[in-house]
Amino acid sequence: SLSELLKLEDISESVIPGGLGSSPLVGIIMGSQSDLPTMQAAVEIMKEFNIPYEVDIVSAHRTPDKLCSYSRSAASRGLQVIIAGAGGAAHLPGMVAAMTPLPVVGVPIKTSTLNGQDSLLSIVQMPRGIPVATVAIGNAMNAGLLAVRSLCGSRPELRQKMEAYQVEMKRKVDQMSESLTA
Numbered sequence: 497s498l499s500e501l502l503k504l505e506d507i508s509e510s511v512i513p514g515g516l517g518s519s520p521l522v523g524i525i526m527g528s529q530s531d532l533p534t535m536q537a538a539v540e541i542m543k544e545f546n547i548p549y550e551v552d553i554v555s556a557h558r559t560p561d562k563l564c565s566y567s568r569s570a571a572s573r574g575l576q577v578i579i580a581g582a583g584g585a586a587h588l589p590g591m592v593a594a595m596t597p598l599p600v601v602g603v604p605i606k607t608s609t610l611n612g613q614d615s616l617l618s619i620v621q622m623p624r625g626i627p628v629a630t631v632a633i634g635n636a637m638n639a640g641l642l643a644v645r646s647l648c649g650s651r652p653e654l655r656q657k658m659e660a661y662q663v664e665m666k667r668k669v670d671q672m673s674e675s676l677t678a
């Protein structure tokens with residue numbers, strides 16, 4: 497199953513104590529199972545920040561009805577942000593964004609033929625009116641972090657966690673430069 501492939505824990509384990517509840521706040525979707533190795537990085541960020549999330553395969557061209565029902569129900573089901581990864585003619589994130597008022601983060605998946613430049617251009621060049629926040633090719637980690645940041649504004653504990661995450665990155669750089677200059 498998808499859960500086994502992703503080594504997903506029970507959703508109740510991804511809950512901030514006394515905080516965010518247990519229903520998913522972030523929806524992580526992708527066009528194909530072959531996108532999973534890339535999109536796993538977004539899942540890891542959800543786990544690290546204890547954000548309730550859900551993961552599913554939704555293909556714009558192979559499962560168009562599922563695309564519609566997923567996107568149209570997302571907000572009323574309690575999701576606050578959607579991360580959508582797709583490769584090739586990557587219309588998934590834009591189509592999702594067209595059918596939800598929620599913010600959508602697009603992850604261009606690296607392809608074998610054009611190295612993901614096709615995915616990047618498909619996702620980033622959204623016409624006016626329907627935005628997709630596009631991250632770098634294959635950078636599902638940043639998509640996860642952007643989703644977390646979009647939840648920080650009204651959640652002080654989460655904001656503190658993000659600040660601590662950034663402090664930790666700085667500490668690692670400082671440590672490395674100290675070891676280089678020692």
Ligand code: RP5
Pocket residue numbers: 526527528529530531555581582583584605
């Ligand atoms: C898109 O086509 C997916 O997002 C994937 O990145 C790409 C290739 O899919 P498969 O070769 O796995 O069918 O739908």
